Amino acid sequence: xxxxxxxxxxxxxxxxxxxxxxxxxxxxxxxxxxxxxxxxxxxxxxxxxxxxxxxxxxxxxxxxxxxxxxxxxxxxxxxxxxxxxxxxxxxxxxxxxxxxxxxxxxxxxxxxxxxxxxxxxxxxxxxxxxxxxxxxxxxxxxxxxxxxxxxxxxxxxxxxxxxxxxxxxxxxxxxxxxxxxxxxxxxxxxxxxxxxxxxxxxxxxxxxxxxxxxxxxxxxxxxxxxxxxxxxxxxxxxxxxxxxxxxxxxxxxxxxxxxxxxxxxxxxxxxxxxxxxxxxxxxxxxxxxxxxxxxxxxxxxxxxxxxxxxxxxxxxxxxxxxxxxxxxxxxxxxxxxxxxxxxxxxxxxxxxxxxxxxxxxxxxxxxxxxxxxxxxxxxxxxxxxxxxxxxxxxxxxxxxxxxxxxxxxxxxxxxxxxxxxxxxxxxxxxxxxxxxxxxxxxxxxxxxxxxxxxxxxxxxxxxxxxxxxxxxx
Numbered sequence: 001x002x003x004x005x006x007x008x009x010x011x012x013x014x015x016x017x018x019x020x021x022x023x024x025x026x027x028x029x030x031x032x033x034x035x036x037x038x039x040x041x042x043x044x045x046x047x048x049x050x051x052x053x054x055x056x057x058x059x060x061x062x063x064x065x066x067x068x069x070x071x072x073x074x075x076x077x078x079x080x081x082x083x084x085x086x087x088x089x090x091x092x093x094x095x096x097x098x099x100x101x102x103x104x105x106x107x108x109x110x111x112x113x114x115x116x117x118x119x120x121x122x123x124x125x126x127x128x129x130x131x132x133x134x135x136x137x138x139x140x141x142x143x144x145x146x147x148x149x150x151x152x153x154x155x156x157x158x159x160x161x162x163x164x165x166x167x168x169x170x171x172x173x174x175x176x177x178x179x180x181x182x183x184x185x186x187x188x189x190x191x192x193x194x195x196x197x198x199x200x201x202x203x204x205x206x207x208x209x210x211x212x213x214x215x216x217x218x219x220x221x222x223x224x225x226x227x228x229x230x231x232x233x234x235x236x237x238x239x240x241x242x243x244x245x246x247x248x249x250x251x252x253x254x255x256x257x258x259x260x261x262x263x264x265x266x267x268x269x270x271x272x273x274x275x276x277x278x279x280x281x282x283x284x285x286x287x288x289x290x291x292x293x294x295x296x297x298x299x300x301x302x303x304x305x306x307x308x309x310x311x312x313x314x315x316x317x318x319x320x321x322x323x324x325x326x327x328x329x330x331x332x333x334x335x336x337x338x339x340x341x342x343x344x345x346x347x348x349x350x351x352x353x354x355x356x357x358x359x360x361x362x363x364x365x366x367x368x369x370x371x372x373x374x375x376x377x378x379x380x381x382x383x384x385x386x387x388x389x390x391x392x393x394x395x396x397x398x399x400x401x402x403x404x405x406x407x408x409x410x411x412x413x414x415x416x417x418x419x420x421x422x423x424x425x426x427x428x429x430x431x432x433x434x435x436x437x438x439x440x441x442x443x444x445x446x447x448x449x450x451x452x453x454x455x456x457x458x459x460x461x462x463x464x465x466x467x468x469x470x471x472x473x
Contacts, residue, residue, distance in 0.1 A: 005097040006106075006113045013112035016119065019159055021166040028458045035169035035176065038160045042177050043184075045073040045153060051145040053135060064185075064440040065286050067177040073153040075129070077181075078174050080121035080154055081161060082287070085174075088114055090374060115158060122154035132298030170454055175447045182440035186239065189231040189435040198227045206231040227344045234343060235433040239441065242429050246445035249274050249421065254410050258391045267394075270386065272410050274418050277371050279442045281419045282426045284371075285363040286439045289337035293317065296334035297327055342433035353431055360430075361423035368419025372411070379407035 026034075046069040049055050053071045063070070068077025088110065091097045100106045129135065129150075130143050138146070161173025169176075192205035203209050206223065210233070213220055226232040255269040296317020303309045317334030319327045329335040336355045340346050346353045372378055383403040392398040393406050422442060429438025436444065 005091070006099060006109050009113040009116045010109065012116045013109075016112070016115045017155065017159060018115075019163045019166055019168070022168060026167055028455075031168065031170050031458070035164060035171075038164055038169060038173060039176060039180055041156070041160060042067075042074070042180060045156070046181075048073050050075060050135070050149055052138070052142045053146070064182060064437045065178065065283055065443065066290070067174075067181040069181075071135075073149060074157075076122060076125050076150055076154055078157060078161070078177055080125055081118045081158055081174060082283075083125075084114055084117035084121045086284075086287075088117060115162070118158050119151075119155065122151055122158075126150040126154070128294070128298055131302065132294070133301040134297070170458070171447070171451055175450065178440075178443055179447045179451075182436040182444045185437075185440070186435040190236070196226075196230050198230050204230055206233060206236050225343055227342070229341045231435060232343070232433065235435055238429060238432045239434045239436070242425055242434055242438070242441045243445060245425065246442060247449075250445065250449050254414065256406060256410070257394055258386065259394050268391075270382075270391075272407075272414050274414060275422065275446075276411065276414050276418050277368050277377060279422060279446045280371050281364040281367040282360075282422050282439050282442055284367040285360055285423070286426075288363060289339075289360075292337050293329070293334045296329070296332060301327070339430040339437065340433070343431065346431050357427035357431060360427045361420060364423030364426070365416060365419045368415050368422075372415045377411070377415075379404045379411050382407055382411070 047055065049071055050073065055069065055071045063077070066077035066079040066082065068074050068079065088097075092099050092110070099110050126147050130138070130147060135143075135146065157173070157177070163169060164171060164173045164176065188205065190205055190207050193203045193208050194205075196202040196204045196209065199209075202212055209223055209230075210220060213223060220233065224233045250273070252274040254272045256272065257267065258270050259267045296313075297319060299309075299313045300317055300319045303313055314332050316332050317329055318331035319334075320330050321327060329338055336352060337359060339356065340353050380400070383400045386392070386403055387398065387400050393403050426438035426442055428434075429441055434441060
């Protein structure tokens with residue numbers, strides 16, 4: 001039975017809109033249609049400005065993992081949903097809240113609590129943005145209208161995600177929107193024909209800029225590194241390289257032979273991937289850095305004139321107004337956890353971004369180890385799962401302890417190595433200005449790999465309907 005914490009949300013769940021699960025099997029083509037519709041709605045919301053504001057370009061690092069667009073209905077993006085989900089998953093995995101995921105009632109209550117908490121987080125984040133002055137100075141009526149818009153947009157995104165996850169679409173809405181946001185940025189960096197920020201007469205996209213440069217008989221050397229956030233040849237090469245490495249890393253694994261204790265001849269392998277905890281460490285690290293930035297900005301905006309608090313606020317983040325009343329960090333922790341806009345930024349302040357890279361790698365290592373312990377991926381938990389499913393390692397007794405000893409040889413080392421590699425790749429990509437940011441590329445490759453697996457599974461079931469009975473679908 002569910003714990004007391006989850007039952008607190010029970011009276012509120014009935015007031016949250018719900019998408020009904022399909023009562024029939026949804027065809028692969030129909031799933032593609034619903035997934036495309038959700039994607040279209042996301043893109044439309046990313047273009048509709050909030051009341052009295054205008055859509056503006058904002059390349060802040062945390063917007064990638066939150067799939068948000070500054071000044072639009074997607075200002076908060078999937079941030080509230082991700083935050084609510086991470087909080088409940090961590091609480092459940094660490095045992096602070098009791099939930100039995102094999103019990104349909106507990107599962108439904110957990111899902112409902114997740115939706116309620118998502119709405120609460122939407123209200124909290126919308127309030128924080130308004131109180132923190134993220135939209136500048138607003139009149140009371142305009143602030144109220146923007147607040148309502150953000151709440152409605154948050155609920156729509158939550159329902160789109162629920163629609164896809166309940167079987168109407170493919171994958172999850174969260175993954176879909178992150179992938180769409182990263183892909184959009186990569187395409188714009190490659191092919192945008194908008195004017196360059198640093199070179200009048202040249203396109204901002206690196207491919208059109210290369211064509212213009214060659215047509216004019218000029219050397220491509222000056223496009224190798226470009227200032228003012230313009231995409232460069234170096235960024236293009238690095239983006240391709242990071243993509244290829246991530247694809248390669250997805251297939252690197254240690255395989256431990258296992259056999260069924262009751263059915264002779266039934267043998268298999270338990271794979272321990274190099275990216276054992278997936279891309280979660282870099283998500284957690286980027287979310288932490290983003291929250292430090294946001295909290296620092298809110299505190300500075302509201303309490304910088306308080307002489308008693310200001311010295312402490314400066315430790316979290318010291319800011320100043322840049323062009324267009326855009327706040328940029330100039331000191332404090334927020335200053336050092338902000339990713340560079342491009343390689344030119346790194347050349348101008350190598351110490352700052354060296355600290356950023358070191359912090360990113362350290363926190364990826366920390367979160368890798370934490371998630372290993374609380375996410376049910378540690379050797380003891382995996383050993384128990386294998387024994388409970390009737391499996392054993394050939395040559396060892398069928399008990400948890402021997403299997404745990406075998407798993408301990410690989411899992412802790414692979415976890416830390418994977419966390420280090422993920423952090424290093426994200427840091428390198430950010431330092432050299434890879435398209436879509438390092439975190440975005442890492443997430444995109446993982447999401448594409450998951451979509452590939454699901455699409456292949458769906459297609460096989462379409463061709464061989466008998467497999468669905470074997471899989472119990």
